Amino acid sequence: MKISVQTAAFDLNAEVAALYAANPKVGAVASFLGLVRDVNAGDGVTALTLEHYPGMTEKALARIVEEAQARWDILDCTVIHRVGELKPTEPIVLVAVASSHRQDAFAACAFIMDYLKTQAPFWKKEMTPDGERWVEARESDEAAAARWRE
Amino acid sequence: MQITLLYFARLREQFGTGSETAALPAEVKTLGELVAWLRARGGAWASELAEGRAYRLAVNQDMADPTTALKDGDEVAIFPPVTGG
Numbered sequence: 001m002k003i004s005v006q007t008a009a010f011d012l013n014a015e016v017a018a019l020y021a022a023n024p025k026v027g028a029v030a031s032f033l034g035l036v037r038d039v040n041a042g043d044g045v046t047a048l049t050l051e052h053y054p055g056m057t058e059k060a061l062a063r064i065v066e067e068a069q070a071r072w073d074i075l076d077c078t079v080i081h082r083v084g085e086l087k088p089t090e091p092i093v094l095v096a097v098a099s100s101h102r103q104d105a106f107a108a109c110a111f112i113m114d115y116l117k118t119q120a121p122f123w124k125k126e127m128t129p130d131g132e133r134w135v136e137a138r139e140s141d142e143a144a145a146a147r148w149r150e
Numbered sequence: 151m152q153i154t155l156l157y158f159a160r161l162r163e164q165f166g167t168g169s170e171t172a173a174l175p176a177e178v179k180t181l182g183e184l185v186a187w188l189r190a191r192g193g194a195w196a197s198e199l200a201e202g203r204a205y206r207l208a209v210n211q212d213m214a215d216p217t218t219a220l221k222d223g224d225e226v227a228i229f230p231p232v233t234g235g
Contacts, residue, residue: 092234120235
């Protein structure tokens with residue numbers, strides 16, 4: 001398992017390959033890549049700054065991965081979340097899950113992202129032509145996480 | 151009882167600080183009582199922590215709720231709902 005909070009960019013192909021290259025039991029890897037968009041709530045976004053709570057962030061992500069491991073058959077998993085200033089088209093987050101079969105990989109990947117969005121202490125501030133503003137939490141993200149508890 | 155308080159994102163900016171050490175009066179025993187004590191400072195403390203405002207609480211880096219009991223040396227964080235991913 002790899003959990004990393006970092007300012008540096010990451011290599012999607014290398015991260016995914018690392019999940020299966022040394023493990024012939026892996027039959028499926030599902031991955032999610034989150035990117036900075038150039039528009040939000042109808043306004044242009046020129047950059048994002050991501051703040052986090054060092055210490056709690058890593059602990060929260062580890063707990064989310066542990067819960068996914070308890071629910072699905074996961075052989076390996078990587079969660080990378082970037083912090084600091086990022087521009088549109090830059091990757092923010094990678095969740096990649098390796099399993100024997102696709103169903104567990106897909107479900108665990110979606111679960112980890114839904115929980116990350118509502119439980120991991122990250123905050124986005126957007127730079128727009130009208131100035132900077134903190135991104136508001138979305139109810140649709142809470143609903144997405146809640147469906148796993150039904 | 152002495153605790154460390156941490157603030158993040160909008161709350162850090164509104165309160166004008168990211169952290170402080172606070173010596174709590176004897177009657178402040180829970181997280182909810184701590185928030186009420188901070189609210190009594192007035193200004194941004196009263197408005198950001200007002201009833202109905204959305205904020206989250208953590209004690210020693212785990213999400214917590216207002217009924218959580220506090221103990222000496224705790225690290226308490228107050229922050230807006232998270233927006234990562």
